[in-house]
Amino acid sequence: MKIVNYSEVSGHTFDNEVVKGVIGRVVIGKNDGAQNFCMRVFVMETGGFTPKHSHPWEHEVFIHAGRGKMLREGEWVDVESGTVLFIPGGEEHQFKNTGTDELVFVCLIPSGIAEI
Amino acid sequence: MKIVNYSEVSGHTFDNEVVKGVIGRVVIGKNDGAQNFCMRVFVMETGGFTPKHSHPWEHEVFIHAGRGKMLREGEWVDVESGTVLFIPGGEEHQFKNTGTDELVFVCLIPSGIAEI
Numbered sequence: 001m002k003i004v005n006y007s008e009v010s011g012h013t014f015d016n017e018v019v020k021g022v023i024g025r026v027v028i029g030k031n032d033g034a035q036n037f038c039m040r041v042f043v044m045e046t047g048g049f050t051p052k053h054s055h056p057w058e059h060e061v062f063i064h065a066g067r068g069k070m071l072r073e074g075e076w077v078d079v080e081s082g083t084v085l086f087i088p089g090g091e092e093h094q095f096k097n098t099g100t101d102e103l104v105f106v107c108l109i110p111s112g113i114a115e116i
Numbered sequence: 117m118k119i120v121n122y123s124e125v126s127g128h129t130f131d132n133e134v135v136k137g138v139i140g141r142v143v144i145g146k147n148d149g150a151q152n153f154c155m156r157v158f159v160m161e162t163g164g165f166t167p168k169h170s171h172p173w174e175h176e177v178f179i180h181a182g183r184g185k186m187l188r189e190g191e192w193v194d195v196e197s198g199t200v201l202f203i204p205g206g207e208e209h210q211f212k213n214t215g216t217d218e219l220v221f222v223c224l225i226p227s228g229i230a231e232i
Contacts, residue, residue: 001188001209002202003195006178027200028176034202036226037153039176041200060144060155062122062222064180064198072117079119082180084143084157086118086150093117106178108224110152 002032006041012116021048021097026115037108038115044068044095044103052094059093060108061085067099118148122157128232137164137213142231153224154231160184160211160219168210175209176224177201183215 004027011023021044028039041064044050052071063083069076070085071094079085079095087093097103109115120143127139137160144155157180160166168187179199185192186201187210195201195211203209213219225231 001186001204001207002200003186003188003193004200005196005198006200007198009200028202032202033204034174034176036174037176037224039178039200039202039224041178058150058152060150060153060224062155062157062178062180064178070117070119072119077119080121082121082123084118084120084122084125084155086144086148086155088117088149091117106222108153108155108176 002028018051019049021045022050024116029115030111035111037110040107040109040116042105042107044097046097046100048103049096050094052092054090054092056089057110057113058089059085059087061087062106064104064106066097066101066103068095068097068103070095118144134167135165137161138166140232145231146227151227153226156223156232158221158223160213162213162216164219165212166210168208170206170208172205173226173229174205175201175203177203178222180220180222182213182217182219184211184213184219186211
């Protein structure tokens with residue numbers, strides 16, 4: 001059994017024109033023997049955002065901390081600590097941090113694709 | 117895309133000799149079209165616990181709030197907000213809330229088994 005605080009896992013920094021102010025960590029993945037799905041934790045600074053994109057695989061997301069917005073069918077929807085999101089495959093989506101604190105969210109994907 | 121606060125989802129109460137003071141919610145599951153895995157959120161009162169058991173499927177867990185302990189190979193290990201746990205299939209496990217606040221955790225399982 002693996003037990004670790006997400007902040008202790010080494011992160012990948014994303015900071016360019018399509019994804020800004022984001023650190024992503026693979027906290028449970030194939031290296032842990034996870035056969036079915038992969039857990040990542042993302043920390044996004046104030047003003048940061050993820051890419052506006054879509055892809056064939058789904059996301060299951062839990063907002064751990066902070067406040068932000070998710071693009072759904074062209075409209076920005078408020079999200080905050082405790083919000084759950086299911087993003088089906090093929091659906092366009094984008095997160096942004098509109099709050100004053102870090103936006104921290106858990107994002108799970110099926111196994112068999114790039115983990116981050 | 118489904119966007120909901122976990123607290124708005126109807127819960128199942130567990131309170132007997134093997135699982136005490138726990139409310140479980142299926143927040144993303146087969147009714148949402150999730151094909152690969154299922155997200156549940158559990159809220160455990162102070163002094164509560166989950167069953168001491170094992171089963172063939174794995175858990176991926178993220179502790180959202182509170183403090184508690186997880187039984188791992190016969191030893192109780194501290195967990196708290198931000199802790200990630202990967203419990204492989206077949207491994208005995210049990211949570212208990214040893215803190216003064218609710219212990220809130222996200223627990224994911226593969227699709228194809230009982231969701232709660």
